[in-house]
Amino acid sequence: MSNNTLTRLGICEQIYQQIGLSRKDSLDIVQNIIEKKSNSLANGDDVKLSSFGSFLLKRKKSRIGRNPKTKVEALISERNVIVFRPSMQLKNKINLS
Numbered sequence: 001m002s003n004n005t006l007t008r009l010g011i012c013e014q015i016y017q018q019i020g021l022s023r024k025d026s027l028d029i030v031q032n033i034i035e036k037k038s039n040s041l042a043n044g045d046d047v048k049l050s051s052f053g054s055f056l057l058k059r060k061k062s063r064i065g066r067n068p069k070t071k072v073e074a075l076i077s078e079r080n081v082i083v084f085r086p087s088m089q090l091k092n093k094i095n096l097s
Helices: 008-019 023-042 088-096
Strands: 047-049 053-060 063-066 073-076 079-086
Touching: 008 023, 023 047, 023 053, 079 088
Parallel strands: none
Antiparallel strands: 047 053, 053 079, 063 073
């Protein structure tokens, strides 16, 4: 298992090395994709990346939570959360490793 973190700049560098686009063009492409996907989620749409997985929005209801240190109860407000569901191809790839 590798400790390499996939970063925006790392993706841009791979595009630069493998495809030959300039670093600036590679960065523009990656930032544009991330922006469009983020905006889709912010607008309430789910985002599916074929052969990778889906980012889904789920609404969590408000509930009473408790501070584990002080045991004081507090209301946790209703909110949206992002859930990732990996595709079968990704699950299979991970299980082969």
